[in-house]
Amino acid sequence: MSTASLNTATRLPLDGVRVVEFTHMVMGPTCGMILADLGAEVIKIEPPAGDDYRAIGPFSAGESGLFHAMNRNKQSVVIDLKHDDGRVLAQSLCAQADVVLENFRPGVAERLGIGYAELSALNPALVYASVSGFGQTGPESHRPAYDIILQAMCGLMDVTGSPDGAPTLVGDSISDAVSGLFASWGVLAALLARERTGKGTHVDVAMFDATLSLTAGMVARYATTGVAPRRVGNRHASSAPFGAYRAKDGYFVVAVLNNRLFERFAQSIGQPELIGDARFIDDATRCENEAALRAYVESWSAVHSIAEVNARLSDVGIPVAPIQNISEALESEQARARGLLIETTSAHGGALRLPRQPVHFSAWPTMRTTRAPGLGEHTQAVLERYLGLDVARIAGLRDGGAIGPVAVPAHEAN
Template sequence: MTDDRKPLTGIRVLDFTRVLAGPYATALMADLGADVVKIEAPDGDEYRRIGPFRDGESALFQTANRGKRSVVLDLRDPGDLAVAQGLARRADVLVENFRPGVMARLGLDAAGLQAANPGLVYASVSGFGQSGPHAARPAYDVIVQAMSGLMDLTGEPAAAPTMVGEAMADVAGGLFAAWGIMVALFDRSRTGRGRVVDLALFDALLSMMPSAGARVLVCDGDPARTGNRHALSAPFGVYPAAQGHFAVAVLNDKLFGAFCEVIGQPALRDDPRMASDESRRAHEPVLAKAIAAWAGGVTAAQAVAALSAAGVPASELASARDAWLSDQARARGLVSPVAHPVLGSVSLPEQPVHFSGSPRGLQRAAPGLDEHGAEIRAELGK
């Protein structure tokens, strides 16, 4: 049973962010019912001018700023600065992603705003945080991927490091920023006071690499690229078939026994070299040869069907288009139709968590520049 109330209904978020990491965090909150007021400079968020475009509208801006309201404020103008300060006095959350020190120079520092509004949760999202040797450095996703070690771990062993095929540093930063804000709001419900949340993209992406962290911090290792094979387990990766490729994941002895039966190599189950997951990874070339002998006579679809029938996790490789348009994505409500004044009906992503008693969908499109400026100023009596 639903009551059409989303979990963050009634929470007011003042969004000073642009590009992706900060806007992604606040979009997640807008999905859940928060009133997100996007503060834009007179020329707007840079993402309004970054493609791909449809009918003159940036698709990236639409996805990262869904469900928000827009007001243009020139923060160098005393009158507009006063509007921003007034909005902060009424807000539950403020999120900014300027370089450290910029908000303070503008007169929008955490200490000053929390003095006027003690319950304000003030979140700063930056490349390297508000402290540390790199705090003043600018950062985009590719820079953080390069500095975090993720890029060095991605790609074939004999080839050059490669970027991950999505802006993972920005997305990780946005996700952890939203998580931190929720924790601060929960704490406020007990103390009545907001907190300052300091989130760095570098920190977030490094935290998204627990297996590498275990090898470095606990085992004093130096992880290296392993291509389409898992660094620690086998058979666990992507293998070629006669037509296409398929992924398989075998992480315990029971699954390994079933896997050996499917590929027609039951003797491998009792081979001393295959006695443990660690030993199987050490002898992965032996497994790869056996898999190639079997998979070379079937298509990827046939390989997946046989493995799945035996309870072994397996999949063909889907394209991003296949995944977004799949029955699974549709059934899980990961895409919602919204009405846009220029684009008409357009499909946008929605945050992935399902909450009992709360409907999915009911989203609004991303705002036009200053689309809600008059109504937001009116709410302050300006």
């Protein structure tokens, strides 16, 4: 691994790990983001036009909030991989790296001269991660993929929504995010193995595989019964009462998974007779008679506020919660206590709020969270530091179109 400059006492878990990232949009950058959060030096190689996510809103002071979230803690180097000199520069950086990340369709990295075979020949210890829609093998591997494509093809949309409604998209890019998460896990496992063997490997992650792995309960039900799960709306497919219910001023969720909790629940809502009712004698019968049970639950909850429902059920240990929007979740006392949003400084010198990685370590009480880089902001510094190029050589590469123009952070240019 590359040499870290920080004192041992202040080093983060991945200090000293150098990552060269050829990724764009969400799934690949998410993997790099996780590694960067943990202290890895992530050098993001961008084409002259930049990562597409730089142009996708919402925007603040002309900068994409989505790009900032996915690319915090990274450096940006602009290299044109279609230019011969640019390709050589990229290969030289990869020859010194611990990890390379790419999320092109299979075959594209090879055509650009940064495929696994070529780079591992230069650097046998290299851990090389490819994240794509359908992986490096299989009849669908050539297909482009977006999150909605994978949600549709992996059964996630089919089980989301009302039973009598249309298949429904999950509210965020979950297939993208989980693919990046699995990729980071694969990279860390490969780095650990390399400590023992000295050899790198190719990590192949497919959004298709990752999304199906995410839906572990759904996969287990099908593998056990041979029957595909169906949409059940805002309730659990095999337990009750377990879902969303109406209160006087909105909705809440409750999770009752066994007879002990159900007895306590029935007592708490003032309907102890439900305990001996043959329709509700165990989890299976309660699920079969969910509509009737729902009527009993909502005859009680409909005359109470969400706050009253939560207080009553929480007091006796029933899992219960209000349904919050993202603002309520992120501005909650719990989110503040866990430090899930961090204030840092934007490229314009103003305040910028960024999500923080969610894992806490006793050995590292704080993690770094810095803004995403401006396009090509670190091109000159990286080429000088790691390839030993002088100013004249870098200027010649810039004039020839192999690298991007000199980039200056906005707050320094004013």
